[in-house]
Amino acid sequence: MLVLDEVSIRFGGVQALSGVSFRVADGAIHSVIGPNGAGKTTLFNAITGVARLSAGTVSLAGARIDGQPPHVISRQGIARTFQNVRLFGSISVLDNVLVAEEARPGSVPGLLATLACLPSARRAEQAAREEAMRLLADVGLADAAGRAARTLSYGDQRRLEIARALATRPKLLLLDEPAAGMNPQEMARLTDFIAGLPARFGVTILLIEHQMRLVMGISDRVTVLEYGRCIVDGTPDEVRAHPEVLRAYLGGRTATRALGLEAAPSGVST
Numbered sequence: 001m002l003v004l005d006e007v008s009i010r011f012g013g014v015q016a017l018s019g020v021s022f023r024v025a026d027g028a029i030h031s032v033i034g035p036n037g038a039g040k041t042t043l044f045n046a047i048t049g050v051a052r053l054s055a056g057t058v059s060l061a062g063a064r065i066d067g068q069p070p071h072v073i074s075r076q077g078i079a080r081t082f083q084n085v086r087l088f089g090s091i092s093v094l095d096n097v098l099v100a101e102e103a104r105p106g107s108v109p110g111l112l113a114t115l116a117c118l119p120s121a122r123r124a125e126q127a128a129r130e131e132a133m134r135l136l137a138d139v140g141l142a143d144a145a146g147r148a149a150r151t152l153s154y155g156d157q158r159r160l161e162i163a164r165a166l167a168t169r170p171k172l173l174l175l176d177e178p179a180a181g182m183n184p185q186e187m188a189r190l191t192d193f194i195a196g197l198p199a200r201f202g203v204t205i206l207l208i209e210h211q212m213r214l215v216m217g218i219s220d221r222v223t224v225l226e227y228g229r230c231i232v233d234g235t236p237d238e239v240r241a242h243p244e245v246l247r248a249y250l251g252g253r254t255a256t257r258a259l260g261l262e263a264a265p266s267g268v269s270t
């Protein structure tokens with residue numbers, strides 16, 4: 001689904017990514033981990049066209065996407081959530097999803113049809129609402145459809161963000177620290193939710209996450225970055241056992257526990 005080949009990004013004197021290469025298989029959950037400042041968010045910015053590559057290529061489903069502006073890349077089937085919740089807080093949960101549906105290519109009825117309130121425009125609006133409600137039901141938020149988004153719990157806001165991203169019908173969904181700030185119960189629900197996304201929505205997931213229980217529990221593959229370089233790319237078991245990872249990721253005993261080699265107290269993941 002996604003191929004990064006020798007991707008490098010430089011910000012002035014900072015080499016944020018250096019020759020990063022890996023592949024994300026169609027329908028997989030693929031995680032990117034690494035210490036703070038390793039280049040994870042920059043990697044997402046490279047894929048989505050927000051950051052300009054200084055070298056290398058990015059391909060989605062066999063077609064080069066690097067060098068294109070973000071709105072063009074998003075229309076080719078990439079959606080994204082961010083480290084911080086970015087919802088329209090004062091409008092309803094349903095409207096948050098409808099806005100995202102309208103961003104989808106070919107979803108907006110003709111302007112004249114809308115202005116003239118033609119039946120075709122009303123039908124399109126009705127279909128959009130029904131689809132948005134189905135999506136909210138899928139993510140367990142149907143009962144909250146009429147509530148202002150800001151009144152949802154933090155965990156539900158993050159699920160709404162994912163629902164909104166899914167409303168654009170992406171091939172590839174990039175999730176940037178979706179569990180950030182969650183309590184253990186919210187994180188457990190989120191873990192199950194993300195694990196089910198490829199089968200339910202036919203989407204491929206690329207996930208940045210510091211919560212190692214989540215990463216190791218649901219990923220098909222894990223790429224480890226350090227100082228902008230890919231140091232390991234393998235299955236969760238390969239990554240857990242890799243001495244470079246134990247050395248680089250956090251160091252010593254803390255890493256052993258963070259990477260799930262030793263039982264952590266219930267609900268504690270880093």
Ligand SMILES: Nc1ncnc2c1ncn2[C@@H]1O[C@H](COP(=O)(O)OP(=O)(O)OP(=O)(O)O)[C@@H](O)[C@H]1O
Nearest residue numbers: 011014015016034035036037038039040041042043
């Ligand atoms: N726009 C920018 N201008 C200059 N330097 C940047 C810019 N964006 C990122 N960097 C630098 O690039 C490096 C990688 O940053 P990035 O945010 O990608 O790391 P990260 O792995 O996502 O970190 P975190 O886990 O803290 O979110 C850091 O040294 C950061 O300071």
